[in-house]
Amino acid sequence: MMQRKHRTLGRPRKEQDGTSTKDTILHIATGMFLEKGYPLVSMDDVAQQCDVTKATVYYYYKxxxxxxxxxxxxxxxxxxxxxxxxxxxxxxxxxxxxxxxxxxxxxxxxxxxxxxxxxxxxxxxxxxxxxxxxxxxxxxxxxxxxxxxxxxxxxxxxxxxxxxxxxxxxxxxxxxxxxxxxxxxxxxxxxxxxxxxxxxxxxxxxxx
Amino acid sequence: MMQRKHRTLGRPRKEQDGTSTKDTILHIATGMFLEKGYPLVSMDDVAQQCDVTKATVYYYYKxxxxxxxxxxxxxxxxxxxxxxxxxxxxxxxxxxxxxxxxxxxxxxxxxxxxxxxxxxxxxxxxxxxxxxxxxxxxxxxxxxxxxxxxxxxxxxxxxxxxxxxxxxxxxxxxxxxxxxxxxxxxxxxxxxxxxxxxxxxxxxxxxx
Amino acid sequence: MMQRKHRTLGRPRKEQDGTSTKDTILHIATGMFLEKGYPLVSMDDVAQQCDVTKATVYYYYKxxxxxxxxxxxxxxxxxxxxxxxxxxxxxxxxxxxxxxxxxxxxxxxxxxxxxxxxxxxxxxxxxxxxxxxxxxxxxxxxxxxxxxxxxxxxxxxxxxxxxxxxxxxxxxxxxxxxxxxxxxxxxxxxxxxxxxxxxxxxxxxxxx
Amino acid sequence: MMQRKHRTLGRPRKEQDGTSTKDTILHIATGMFLEKGYPLVSMDDVAQQCDVTKATVYYYYKxxxxxxxxxxxxxxxxxxxxxxxxxxxxxxxxxxxxxxxxxxxxxxxxxxxxxxxxxxxxxxxxxxxxxxxxxxxxxxxxxxxxxxxxxxxxxxxxxxxxxxxxxxxxxxxxxxxxxxxxxxxxxxxxxxxxxxxxxxxxxxxxxx
DNA sequence: TATGAATGAGTATTCATTCAT
DNA sequence: TATGAATGAATACTCATTCAT
Missing domain, CATH: 1.10.357.10 (Tetracycline Repressor, domain 2)
Incomplete structure (x- = not known):
């Protein structure tokens, strides 16, 4: 209950598993687009699936x-x-x-x-x-x-x-x-x- | 409350060109869905193309x-x-x-x-x-x-x-x-x- | 407490005082723009001040x-x-x-x-x-x-x-x-x- | 952790043209504020115009x-x-x-x-x-x-x-x-x- | 039969700010 | 000194839907 309800502000350490956040987003987003089609995938959805905030997605993809x-x-x-x-x-x-x-x-x-x-x-x-x-x-x-x-x-x-x-x-x-x-x-x-x-x-x- | 325009009984109303409003909507909507795909066609779009109000579209299609x-x-x-x-x-x-x-x-x-x-x-x-x-x-x-x-x-x-x-x-x-x-x-x-x-x-x- | 927490869906009766919603919005918005300047007035603000939803504001002003x-x-x-x-x-x-x-x-x-x-x-x-x-x-x-x-x-x-x-x-x-x-x-x-x-x-x- | 570039002690660093980063930012920002007004100038804009990162702007101006x-x-x-x-x-x-x-x-x-x-x-x-x-x-x-x-x-x-x-x-x-x-x-x-x-x-x- | 007014939930995008390095 | 990564909150705008008339 105390672990990561509210993610700490600022920049957490790099992903443990060596994949960069940018790649993670791209990879997960690809799957979502394929599954549901472009219009039905919202940036909110992508962010949520990637466990980052929408702003982070926008940090990497304008x-x-x-x-x-x-x-x-x-x-x-x-x-x-x-x-x-x-x-x-x-x-x-x-x-x-x-x-x-x-x-x-x-x-x-x-x-x-x-x-x-x-x-x-x-x-x-x-x-x-x-x-x-x-x-x-x-x-x-x-x-x-x-x-x-x-x-x-x-x-x-x-x-x-x-x-x-x-x-x-x-x-x-x-x-x-x-x-x-x-x-x-x-x-x-x-x-x-x-x-x-x-x-x-x-x-x-x-x-x- | 009684102001409905007089209307010939029994026979469904037709537009001048013989197509009912419902059919017009269905026909135009079909074209739009085919052209742009389901998510990119809004009920507003449909209504506008059909030259009726959104409420009219909803009157015919729930x-x-x-x-x-x-x-x-x-x-x-x-x-x-x-x-x-x-x-x-x-x-x-x-x-x-x-x-x-x-x-x-x-x-x-x-x-x-x-x-x-x-x-x-x-x-x-x-x-x-x-x-x-x-x-x-x-x-x-x-x-x-x-x-x-x-x-x-x-x-x-x-x-x-x-x-x-x-x-x-x-x-x-x-x-x-x-x-x-x-x-x-x-x-x-x-x-x-x-x-x-x-x-x-x-x-x-x-x-x- | 039960009176108008959640405003009823759909269209409530016309304003009691004879001013149309559109005029109300325009009037209140004018005051807000004058007071704070264009960029500092958000559509949310306007809607809130007018006691309507943002969507209503957009209904009247595109x-x-x-x-x-x-x-x-x-x-x-x-x-x-x-x-x-x-x-x-x-x-x-x-x-x-x-x-x-x-x-x-x-x-x-x-x-x-x-x-x-x-x-x-x-x-x-x-x-x-x-x-x-x-x-x-x-x-x-x-x-x-x-x-x-x-x-x-x-x-x-x-x-x-x-x-x-x-x-x-x-x-x-x-x-x-x-x-x-x-x-x-x-x-x-x-x-x-x-x-x-x-x-x-x-x-x-x-x-x- | 110690990789700071060697740097002449005591004297504040200057850009080639003799203006410090802080001054550059202030100068450029002034022009932008005058031109567009406070709300329409974003820290991103300033940083970009100054050719530094946003974080640098924040380093100098809290x-x-x-x-x-x-x-x-x-x-x-x-x-x-x-x-x-x-x-x-x-x-x-x-x-x-x-x-x-x-x-x-x-x-x-x-x-x-x-x-x-x-x-x-x-x-x-x-x-x-x-x-x-x-x-x-x-x-x-x-x-x-x-x-x-x-x-x-x-x-x-x-x-x-x-x-x-x-x-x-x-x-x-x-x-x-x-x-x-x-x-x-x-x-x-x-x-x-x-x-x-x-x-x-x-x-x-x-x-x- | 048809519509005008209104809404709640969403959608893409921006922005000031923070922090570890 | 300087930055790259990340965020929370806001912002303009859209849309399917409802309801009184």
Missing amino acids: TKTDLFTDAMVQLMNRIHERIVVILSTNEPLKKQLFQFAKGHLQATVDIDINSFMKEAKTSLSQEQLQLMQEAEQKMYDELEHALKKAMDKGEIPGSNPRLGALLFVSMVTTGNNMNTVFKNSFSSLDDLVTQIVDFYWDGLANGS | TKTDLFTDAMVQLMNRIHERIVVILSTNEPLKKQLFQFAKGHLQATVDIDINSFMKEAKTSLSQEQLQLMQEAEQKMYDELEHALKKAMDKGEIPGSNPRLGALLFVSMVTTGNNMNTVFKNSFSSLDDLVTQIVDFYWDGLANGS | TKTDLFTDAMVQLMNRIHERIVVILSTNEPLKKQLFQFAKGHLQATVDIDINSFMKEAKTSLSQEQLQLMQEAEQKMYDELEHALKKAMDKGEIPGSNPRLGALLFVSMVTTGNNMNTVFKNSFSSLDDLVTQIVDFYWDGLANGS | TKTDLFTDAMVQLMNRIHERIVVILSTNEPLKKQLFQFAKGHLQATVDIDINSFMKEAKTSLSQEQLQLMQEAEQKMYDELEHALKKAMDKGEIPGSNPRLGALLFVSMVTTGNNMNTVFKNSFSSLDDLVTQIVDFYWDGLANGS
């Missing part, structure tokens, strides 16, 4: 849109890195796609980038939007590049690689939502992922 | 979530009807899919049902959520049914028709967003739709 | 600057009317000036228009500033006009009437502040007003 | 009101000194007044002491208010003294010298504001100053 932009860009950069790692192996493309999809679906949160971009468009500054779009592009670029390489190698027939990249991400994202819509149809995550990748690979008309 | 639910359910029902019409023809499945996709892309607004449901989840009552989910299911049911029929007829090989339905909608929806991401790649709407449906049909590995 | 502008313009209009009344008599100019000065000094509050304009300049919109400046000009115009007429009639020698108007108001305003600075020197308000008008009339070098 | 008081007192002292210099010459009073007025008007900023005192009154401590008022009085004392001397010498007729001092300052200050109200009427600063001093000297009824 506006809510700044926090959001930072969170999203950093998130997309992390995804990008994962993509790079996966796609830089010598595995066949289909296996790489499987790994990417599985990783995406394993993330507890539902990362629907498109819906985020839309939500944000109304609120973000031009500059912030551009930052996010650049990070987004980088992700797709990587996938597109891998598809193109596979086409060049003859691994898959030639077609529009950009479209292929976008559609793949959209299908994987949909897989995430499926849990909600009809969870009981798939025995395991692997099963779901396999089916999605197969579908992507073979289309409706060429299934086994 | 809460904002009621308005939203009604709007979305009605929208999905309309889409459902359209699907029914398209899928009840004797055309080959692929052509039907093309027609559906094209209709979807022609709608100026970007109907990303999944992101909508997520946005709303926090705010809606259990009952309202269920209403919306039922309407959503009905849409997918129809598509799924058509896929199953095509499988039965041997038009396409057998596979998970539910998954097929979901993925098709996700791909078409993605097509809507493409304008933003890389607008310049397609000569026309038909071109885009064709490519998406082809991709859906043949997959990555079976392109022409 | 922004704080709107409220301020309205308050100042209305105030200057009132002063303008008083000037018109006083200057439209057939009394000699000096007596008219005396009456104006006395009325100004009798107002409990210290109306230092110049300082208000300065304070406001940072916060107001171009449009709002213009509204205030127009109201201000109208006041000075009236005085200037009276001076010019007196010059034409030969009541006073010709000189810059605009400058004369501005300086007169500045001197009268200073009289208001004198209470603070050296209150004990004047036996009565009439005494102070007389001395100021005399000074204005005769200057430093032509005193009795 | 509170914002302290900073303000110091700034204003020092400013009034400087003005006082200037008055002393001007009034201690053997020039005729009218010429001295002209010089004072011109100096006042040349200062880019609009020093309306009265409005400043009012703005501050709510925030300052009793002690701080007294400090400022003393500095203010000293200024007026000097002018009053000069007027009295001129009366004693018969240079001007006898009248209330305190009132004369106050009104003079008020008229000169008004001159400063005139730029805004009707800028185009005066060919030059000298012209404006001359007219004001003439008006002060001769009054409305004794112009040339």
Whole structure:
């Protein structure tokens, strides 16, 4: 009862666990934005979840849109890195796609980038939007590049690689939502992922 | 206390253009929700766009979530009807899919049902959520049914028709967003739709 | 204790005394702005003084600057009317000036228009500033006009009437502040007003 | 814990340009207060303009009101000194007044002491208010003294010298504001100053 | 059927101030 | 001497909702 009801004024010592306050905020905020969407996350909420005051959040991020932009860009950069790692192996493309999809679906949160971009468009500054779009592009670029390489190698027939990249991400994202819509149809995550990748690979008309 | 304006009995009042106030509100609100998303549309906004007072909106819709639910359910029902019409023809499945996709892309607004449901989840009552989910299911049911029929007829090989339905909608929806991401790649709407449906049909590995 | 701790929700009856809520707010706000200056009056303060909620204040005045502008313009209009009344008599100019000065000094509050304009300049919109400046000009115009007429009639020698108007108001305003600075020197308000008008009339070098 | 940079003992540290940090802050803050008024200048603003951190400002000035008081007192002292210099010459009073007025008007900023005192009154401590008022009085004392001397010498007729001092300052200050109200009427600063001093000297009824 | 007036709870943001280093 | 981190309280403004008419 006497421990930390009222936090002491001024500056307490740095976090014990080595993570800076700024990173903590960014990390927690990212999760909240993903879970509830930009408009439904208030700075109050973020501060409370981070166990700091709102003023502290504002000390590190000048506006809510700044926090959001930072969170999203950093998130997309992390995804990008994962993509790079996966796609830089010598595995066949289909296996790489499987790994990417599985990783995406394993993330507890539902990362629907498109819906985020839309939500944000109304609120973000031009500059912030551009930052996010650049990070987004980088992700797709990587996938597109891998598809193109596979086409060049003859691994898959030639077609529009950009479209292929976008559609793949959209299908994987949909897989995430499926849990909600009809969870009981798939025995395991692997099963779901396999089916999605197969579908992507073979289309409706060429299934086994 | 008795000053109500004289009014023809029995017949609901109509505006000059034949639409009732209630319908006008629902119609306009639908558009606004689609354009900006649930949290960014205020009852004030709706009232203003409808050229009535906020109180009038509340006269017809008890809460904002009621308005939203009604709007979305009605929208999905309309889409459902359209699907029914398209899928009840004797055309080959692929052509039907093309027609559906094209209709979807022609709608100026970007109907990303999944992101909508997520946005709303926090705010809606259990009952309202269920209403919306039922309407959503009905849409997918129809598509799924058509896929199953095509499988039965041997038009396409057998596979998970539910998954097929979901993925098709996700791909078409993605097509809507493409304008933003890389607008310049397609000569026309038909071109885009064709490519998406082809991709859906043949997959990555079976392109022409 | 049970009477009006929590004011009932919804809309209570119109004010008993016939003044509309909007007027009450404007009136009270005017006094507060005059007393403390624009930045030191918060919308919360205003609401509290008016015994309504902040939301009610915003119901009538969309922004704080709107409220301020309205308050100042209305105030200057009132002063303008008083000037018109006083200057439209057939009394000699000096007596008219005396009456104006006395009325100004009798107002409990210290109306230092110049300082208000300065304070406001940072916060107001171009449009709002213009509204205030127009109201201000109208006041000075009236005085200037009276001076010019007196010059034409030969009541006073010709000189810059605009400058004369501005300086007169500045001197009268200073009289208001004198209470603070050296209150004990004047036996009565009439005494102070007389001395100021005399000074204005005769200057430093032509005193009795 | 011992890492203080080596430092010459005894002599207070100076910036390259010879002004101490404390003086820099005071100087810059003075300008900001004059330009925007007490409430509209934040400690953050001051720190930023001074290119130090807020904590540094607080290192030298315990509170914002302290900073303000110091700034204003020092400013009034400087003005006082200037008055002393001007009034201690053997020039005729009218010429001295002209010089004072011109100096006042040349200062880019609009020093309306009265409005400043009012703005501050709510925030300052009793002690701080007294400090400022003393500095203010000293200024007026000097002018009053000069007027009295001129009366004693018969240079001007006898009248209330305190009132004369106050009104003079008020008229000169008004001159400063005139730029805004009707800028185009005066060919030059000298012209404006001359007219004001003439008006002060001769009054409305004794112009040339 | 429709509305004007009012509200309580929130939302983003700012600010003076403190304190350990 | 100087600062980076943190805070509590305020500030302007919004919004879903209610109710008497």
